[in-house]
């Protein structure tokens with residue numbers, strides 16, 4: 001293999017040598033809970049699948065390579081991975097979090113972790129001074145998601161890393177929306193990268209999973225211990241499906257991006273659409289930052305419909321190729337209504353302060369033909385017009 005293989009090559013080869021026992025070219029699904037030991041205290045590298053499993057190891061090696069870290073940890077879901085990061089904290093610790101984040105993370109922080117005495121301050125992390133002001137003597141962690149969900153704002157990862165470094169904080173980036181193909185937060189100074197692999201990495205909406213990637217040996221040691229102690233691992237079959245998805249991440253992301261651009265431009269021309277949030281537009285407030293810290297603008301487009309709630313709901317219910325559903329990042333296009341779906345856990349005033357309204361609709365643009373997707377959106381806009 002070349003000394004420094006490209007992303008596409010690493011996605012297909014890292015951690016995926018031919019199976020030593022059989023020569024199987026593709027990593028086998030080691031669907032076993034336990035491993036027979038040669039003698040008491042002598043095993044062949046594995047003893048019990050919560051602690052370690054060869055299929056999961058292959059996935060973790062591949063994901064670590066794609067994110068540019070030395071250590072990968074796969075979890076049973078994105079939320080299990082995020083909970084894994086929370087286990088680095090103790091009672092009394094304080095975390096500064098960007099306020100425009102996935103509703104499930106918000107729910108975990110405010111309803112579960114708060115019960116263990118961990119405190120959270122939610123700030124507009126696009127304004128770096130707000131982060132600085134929220135840091136106190138108990139602050140141990142800075143947590144961001146960028147691009148943000150669902151408004152696709154950009155947060156400056158390198159600047160946040162600098163704040164974290166100066167204040168001795170563990171800096172975590174949920175990189176689900178960008179995927180490792182478009183953005184590598186560890187290279188910009190993050191300590192931990194979190195993923196819902198359910199989304200772009202898995203890519204086919206057929207498996208729930210999560211992952212963390214770190215380069216710091218001490219953090220890796222703690223994550224390895226807490227994950228084994230608390231048990232949030234994926235099964236071998238799910239790890240295998242995720243690994244299979246990851247092989248085509250680069251190809252898929254390129255097509256998601258091409259399609260999202262065409263869809264965003266199409267929607268911008270339509271009088272029924274009040275605003276299109278898409279970082280690929282030069283007048284998007286985060287466009288220049290996106291160009292600096294990402295290698296593309298991704299496959300997500302969020303819009304505000306001019307006709308308000310009734311039209312937005314009718315629109316979301318009228319598409320044919322865009323399936324109305326939770327999630328994002330699959331090959332098939334999805335449409336979501338953040339007000340009650342992904343962001344249902346937030347209070348109405350919290351949603352409004354982030355710019356999410358009853359007229360907001362989020363599109364995860366898939367890899368179908370972009371002309372068909374635009375035609376679908378056009379007919380849905382026409383159907384929705386009668387809901388005014």
Ligand SMILES: Cc1ncc(COP(=O)(O)O)c(C=O)c1O
Nearest residue numbers: 077078079102174176196198209
């Ligand atoms: C940005 C982000 N992080 C984390 C999660 C949680 O992942 P999972 O649903 O795999 O638990 C999601 C799910 O939508 C997400 O969008």
